[in-house]
Amino acid sequence: MATKVTKTVCRWCHADCRVQVHSENGRLVKIEEDPTDPRFDKISPRTKGCPRMLAARENIEHPDRIRFPLKRTGERGEDRWEQISWDQALDEIADRLTALKNTYGPECLMATQGTARHTMWTGPRFMNLFGSPNTASQGTICYGPATSTATAILGWPVQYRADDQVPFDSSGKPIPRCLLFLGMTLSESHPRLWKTARDAKRMGTKVIVMDPRRTRTTDLADIWLQHRPGTDTALLMAMIQTIIEEGLYDKAFVDRWCYGFDQLAERANEYRPEKAEAITWVPADRIREAAVMYATHGPAKTQHGMGTEQLENCIEAIQARIILAAIMGNIDVEGGDFITGLPAGTSVPMDLAGLELPEKLPPAQKAKQIGDGRFKLLSHSGREMIWAYNKDMWAGNANLRAYAHFPLILRTVLTGKPYPVRACLTMFSNPLLTQANAKLVYKALKSLDLYVVKDLFMTPSAQLADYVLPSAAWIERPNVEPFGGAFRIVAGEAALPAIVPGEHEYYTDYDFYRGLGIRLGQETYWAWKSLEEFYDSALKPTGMDLRAFMDKEDGVYWPEEVYRKYETMGGFATPSGKLELYSNIFEQLGYDPLPRYEEPKESPLSRPDLTAQYPMMLITGGRFRPFFHSEHRQIASLRRKYPHPIVQIHPETAQKAGIEDGDWVWIETVRGRIRQKCLCFDGIHPQVVHCEHGWWFPELPGEEPWLRGMWESNINVLTDDDPERCNPRSGGWPLKTALCNVYKCEVY
Ligand code: SF4
DSSP: OOOEEEEEEOOSSTTOOEEEEEEETTEEEEEEEOTTSTTHHHHHHHHHHOHHHHTHHHHHTOTTSOOSOEEEOSSTTSOOEEEOOHHHHHHHHHHHHHHHHHHHOGGGEEEEEOSSSSOTTHHHHHHHHHTOOOEEEGGGTTTHHHHHHHHHHHSSOBSOSTTOOOOBOTTSOBSOSEEEEESOOHHHHOHHHHHHHHHHHHTTOEEEEEOSBOOHHHHTOSEEEOOOTTOHHHHHHHHHHHHHHTTOSOHHHHHHHEEOHHHHHHHHGGGOHHHHHHHHOOOHHHHHHHHHHHHHSOSEEEEEOHHHHTSTTHHHHHHHHHHHHHHTTOBSSTTSBOBOOOBTTSOOSOOHHHHTOGGGSOHHHHTTOTTTTTSOTTSHHHHHHHHHHHTTTBSSOTTOOOOOOHHHHHHHHHHOOSSOOOEEEEESOOHHHHSSOHHHHHHHHHTOSEEEEEESSOOTTGGGOSEEEEBOOGGGSOEEEEETTTTEEEEEOOOSOSEETTTEEOBOHHHHHHHHHHHTTOGGGGOSSSHHHHHHHHTGGGTOOHHHHHHSSSOEEOOOOOOOHHHHHTSOSSTTSSEESSOHHHHHTTSOSSOOOOOOSSSTTTOGGGTTTOOEEEEEOOOOSSOBTTBOTTOHHHHHHSOSOEEEEOHHHHHHTTOOTTOEEEEEETTEEEEEEEEEOTTBOTTEEEEOOOOOOTTSOSSTTTGGGTTTSOGGGTOOOOGGGSOTTTOOOOSSOEEEEEEEOSOO
């Protein structure tokens, strides 16, 4: 039998490795790394050894995959279902949405979506055309803060995504002389950056890492700043203060291109290293040493991860990170923090935010977005203010999105205030596991009139749905993936058939939203009959359709990188036309224009009343392979390698609590308790514990109260989503700071 080889893009994590899929008669035979990808030498070792890739067939052909649409027959959560056709599912969902819209208005529909395991623009496009502003997204705590902060203060995102890598010159030497990483476990989450950072370090590049935990990234560091969780802004401001005080900043760049230096210097003076030491636990001399190393080894590159994005003080920390790079002239230079945009007038193949059609949502509906008016930076009002400054300068939409605020939507669902929210569409996301305050998420999902989930497997969230719909995985759909936050793209084709009559009927997100949209009068906007047809059209600016694009030697689109674009484009896309150290947009939105450190609202300093019962600081969400967020727990070969959730506890702390390595322990906050297995780990401060996220147990029963073990070890039973604790600018909820206690679980 002839073997077919198809190039496609793996989406089991954000590394976007392109792979060659060998199949026979529509069945997977094997997957290999793709040597035609120009990033091959950086990708290959990672793809080859990737445990998720090694388990690909087990995953794709898993007997528990949802193969046909399911409709609930019992009570919600009873796990009783009947198989129905796609036509029946789409007809019924469309009818029920129409009835709800007629009763409550289009804003009664909310949507949740995950992080890029699907075709992300399709959902918001449907929602905007339906008339609802209430698309909630993990983007509020992942990617959105970096994008919106950078765009507000310098007019466009700076490159930081997983596809990033350290640049090398033509002789093979690393271009940055210093790398500063904040809250990132590169080996687990950023394969190319990890490989290239190690290569660069070997060739003499300095590495500085800020992280409360020892990781393989901190092992690489010349200077590891092990700070108290949540204090990143104070630490960065102290570095800025040192650089200004010692006159190390790039005066020529600051004078010519930056706005608000004097105000910044005044604010930075509030964070002298001695003061920062008291806040962060990092010795003042160490802070100064790091600041001088960063300032004297240019060009230098900074990069932050979820450890920064998910802080209570996230926007302020990101703002300080960008300011640090800016005062050293490290913005948009080779080896520094690259501005990823293309100038206005350039044809853009995949303008993802533009494809969402935000202009189709009427202003009166935008104004109803839950959370706008309070958390403005990531909602419609902030997006439109930022957009007004950058739309004439840059091509495309800067990846700017407007998200409804998930914690406030939950409260709206439960109270009906300010208006009823009664239905939810969940695409490739598992809010019971991935949203803070899982108990509240559960109550809200249970109370909906209509809940639709589209996914690969029956997740705890899907157990509460009215309809559960089967999704095409990355290998069963084409995928044109822009990366780097720019318009550079890597493409792949569907390698296996999504529909095999009698076996499975997987729909892409495009198929689903198109089917639903056509039933609801949106046919004009879903003119492409398939995702392939859409990509043929989207790739036109490259002069190719998808087939021709794949046939070209490398299968990527990679415009030349142009540096110091502000010199030829007349400055920065901001109100002052300069890079704003003092942000006019933040000020216009009613926020502090400069970074200011705020003590987390649940810390030993801010809540001394809690510390007798909850003396430890809890951080969550460090990445660990082979899993990716809440995925892959049903893949037997991966679970054999990593069977249990792990909590890291310092050996002294464990000993005092009578806990031994390998014991199951309770981790408890004011919101509840869960169990994870103790790993005694001296790379964490004795007063800090780290818990893994995303844990559920697909092998446990689906019906309530089990919901596939979602209450056992799910860290989000313990996290908080109180809007008072969310970042005042973005609404991001705090996943890195809480007070907890740990004690041995006597019976398990
Ligand atoms: S799961 Fe593995 S192969 Fe797939 S993109 Fe991530 S690192 Fe690459």
